[in-house]
Amino acid sequence: MIEIKNLYKTFESSEGRVEALKDVSLTIGDGDIYGIIGMSGAGKSTLVRCINMLERPTGGSVLIDGKDMGALPAKQLREERRKITMIFQGFNLLMQRNCMKNICFPMELAGVKSSDAKKRASELLELVGLPDKAKAYPAQLSGGQQQRVAIARALATNPRVLLCDEATSALDPNTTHSVLSLIRDINKKLGITVIVITHQMSVVQEICNRVAILDGGMVVEEGLVGTVFASPASAAAKRLVFPNGADELISNPACERRMRVVFNGARTAGTPLIATMAVKENILANILSAGTRCVDDKVYGSMLLGIPGGEEQFEKAKTYLESVGDVHVEGV
Amino acid sequence: MGFENMFTPEKFEKAWQVFLEEMPFAVWETFYVTILSTFIALLLGLPLGVLLVTGEKNGILPLPKWLLNTINVVINLLRSVPFLILMIMVIPLSRAIVGTSVGTVATIVPLVCAAFPFVARLVESSLREVNPNIIEAAQSMGASPLQIIVKVMIPESVPSLISNTTIAVTTVLGYSAMSGAIGGGGLGQIAINYGYYRYQYPTMVVAVILLIIMVQIFQSVGTHLSVRLDKRLK
Numbered sequence: 001m002i003e004i005k006n007l008y009k010t011f012e013s014s015e016g017r018v019e020a021l022k023d024v025s026l027t028i029g030d031g032d033i034y035g036i037i038g039m040s041g042a043g044k045s046t047l048v049r050c051i052n053m054l055e056r057p058t059g060g061s062v063l064i065d066g067k068d069m070g071a072l073p074a075k076q077l078r079e080e081r082r083k084i085t086m087i088f089q090g091f092n093l094l095m096q097r098n099c100m101k102n103i104c105f106p107m108e109l110a111g112v113k114s115s116d117a118k119k120r121a122s123e124l125l126e127l128v129g130l131p132d133k134a135k136a137y138p139a140q141l142s143g144g145q146q147q148r149v150a151i152a153r154a155l156a157t158n159p160r161v162l163l164c165d166e167a168t169s170a171l172d173p174n175t176t177h178s179v180l181s182l183i184r185d186i187n188k189k190l191g192i193t194v195i196v197i198t199h200q201m202s203v204v205q206e207i208c209n210r211v212a213i214l215d216g217g218m219v220v221e222e223g224l225v226g227t228v229f230a231s232p233a234s235a236a237a238k239r240l241v242f243p244n245g246a247d248e249l250i251s252n253p254a255c256e257r258r259m260r261v262v263f264n265g266a267r268t269a270g271t272p273l274i275a276t277m278a279v280k281e282n283i284l285a286n287i288l289s290a291g292t293r294c295v296d297d298k299v300y301g302s303m304l305l306g307i308p309g310g311e312e313q314f315e316k317a318k319t320y321l322e323s324v325g326d327v328h329v330e331g332v
Numbered sequence: 333m334g335f336e337n338m339f340t341p342e343k344f345e346k347a348w349q350v351f352l353e354e355m356p357f358a359v360w361e362t363f364y365v366t367i368l369s370t371f372i373a374l375l376l377g378l379p380l381g382v383l384l385v386t387g388e389k390n391g392i393l394p395l396p397k398w399l400l401n402t403i404n405v406v407i408n409l410l411r412s413v414p415f416l417i418l419m420i421m422v423i424p425l426s427r428a429i430v431g432t433s434v435g436t437v438a439t440i441v442p443l444v445c446a447a448f449p450f451v452a453r454l455v456e457s458s459l460r461e462v463n464p465n466i467i468e469a470a471q472s473m474g475a476s477p478l479q480i481i482v483k484v485m486i487p488e489s490v491p492s493l494i495s496n497t498t499i500a501v502t503t504v505l506g507y508s509a510m511s512g513a514i515g516g517g518g519l520g521q522i523a524i525n526y527g528y529y530r531y532q533y534p535t536m537v538v539a540v541i542l543l544i545i546m547v548q549i550f551q552s553v554g555t556h557l558s559v560r561l562d563k564r565l566k
């Protein structure tokens with residue numbers, strides 16, 4: 001379990017003070033895939049770097065399984081870091097080492113016997129789906145492949161926690177999807193707690209179970225992904241969930257009731273949901289805006305519907321839509 | 333003295349004779365003095381260059397400010413003394429180390445003194461090219477400062493270190509020729525002895541051509557190695 005307690009980080013520079021983190025408190029359970037999302041400059045990287053003390057917090061503490069990271073002496077901190085590994089937006093592989101040697105690198109640092117390290121590296125290459133790239137150099141790989149090697153490298157020392165700082169931000173949507181699937185598999189198979197830093201809501205929707213929204217160095221919202229998505233409370237959360245602006249503002253001349261339908265992994269990609277509702281329930285919904293995406297056969301995102309015919313029709317529509325799993329409906 | 337007197341047939345004949353009798357050994361002397369001096373300069377300059385980078389305030393192994401400043405000042409001082417003056421200044425040091433201040437071996441002392449601060453700066457610039465994110469990644473994996481230096485910073489900058497070492501080698505080669513003026517051996521000495529003191533210009537020209545060829549060879553080997561060892565290309 002990772003407990004972040006009242007964390008502060010202030011940068012002093014010639015241009016002045018920057019309060020990058022202000023009283024951040026979070027608890028991340030074992031086995032979670034925990035999303036930390038925020039706009040650029042919100043303090044996400046600073047927060048994740050404070051977890052393994054790459055950045056020393058100005059105040060507060062980080063406890064990992066009860067151990068205060070800030071209080072560890074240098075040598076013990078280095079030992080501990082082998083259990084909390086990290087992947088990065090820029091992959092950060094050693095460019096002069098081939099993939100095999102990159103994966104062996106953290107084991108080399110830890111003093112693992114070379115033959116054992118090689119064996120484990122081969123297994124990891126297999127796990128990340130690149131068994132034939134052992135001898136290739138990073139410059140010969142695509143971004144997605146480099147990130148896979150970085151993931152293998154991060155897993156080499158059997159970590160309990162994997163920190164991902166914008167790990168998919170440099171990748172195209174398909175590659176992003178496949179890398180996220182890999183991270184989810186690792187979480188399931190190996191039971192590793194994953195912390196995913198991102199500025200993309202889609203990433204959180206795709207793999208996280210819990211999410212914290214960071215804005216101006218503060219946690220403005222925290223909870224289960226489904227809950228935060230269904231009813232974002234803070235302005236920052238609304239901005240992230242509805243990037244096209246608040247759709248309540250769309251004019252409403254017919255004075256129809258409106259509802260927001262949030263899809264949180266609903267298996268409706270193959271069904272014409274709104275059309276079926278029209279045929280079966282005889283409700284003629286008016287689609288005012290929609291921002292949904294399909295991932296595998298699951299749908300994520302939200303839709304704003306206008307329901308003519310007053311309260312009765314509205315309730316009927318609500319009941320119908322909610323009968324589909326992983327769909328959340330609320331009146332606006 | 334007219335041009336025709338500078339390059340008479342007799343002088344060309346002399347040049348040919350010197351070329352056959354003295355140049356091979358002179359080339360060898362210049363070669364080993366250059367390589368040996370650069371090697372020793374690297375032994376001193378590499379750790380210094382590392383300290384200059386890692387010892388900074390935000391470096392991986394911060395040094396006390398006064399110490400870093402002292403290293404910087406000493407390097408700058410040594411770098412700003414003209415080589416000709418430096419050679420004379422270190423004569424007592426040469427006597428203390430090799431027992432004499434003249435001869436080929438003795439010139440290694442001033443050459444190293446001139447080259448190691450230069451090498452330290454070159455190493456510094458090579459190491460600064462290493463992507464700081466890669467260093468941070470190594471830290472996040474629990475690398476100690478020494479491991480970062482030995483396993484990340486130096487291996488990652490090998491191509492740049494090699495091309496900078498090539499610059500050092502060619503510079504030292506030039507200095508070693510200059511050291512011929514105060515009793516060093518090698519091609520520089522031949523050029524000065526025959527060309528300057530005895531007006532044997534063709535001999536001097538031959539010695540200079542050999543120096544140019546040596547620079548070319550060092551440079552090509554260095555460039556080739558640096559490119560071949562760089563895994564970022566291809």
Ligand SMILES: Nc1ncnc2c1ncn2[C@@H]1O[C@H](COP(=O)(O)OP(=O)(O)OP(=O)(O)O)[C@@H](O)[C@H]1O
Pocket residue numbers: 011012013018019020038039040041042043044045046047199
């Ligand atoms: N070393 C530093 N010195 C001074 N200010 C810093 C430093 N690192 C970060 N900051 C400041 O702290 C704030 C938070 O930065 P941080 O990198 O954590 O943001 P982020 O949420 O990761 O943004 P992005 O999505 O762009 O990566 C920013 O205002 C940034 O300018």
Ligand SMILES: [Mg+2]
Pocket residue numbers: 044045046166
């Ligand atoms: Mg960031």
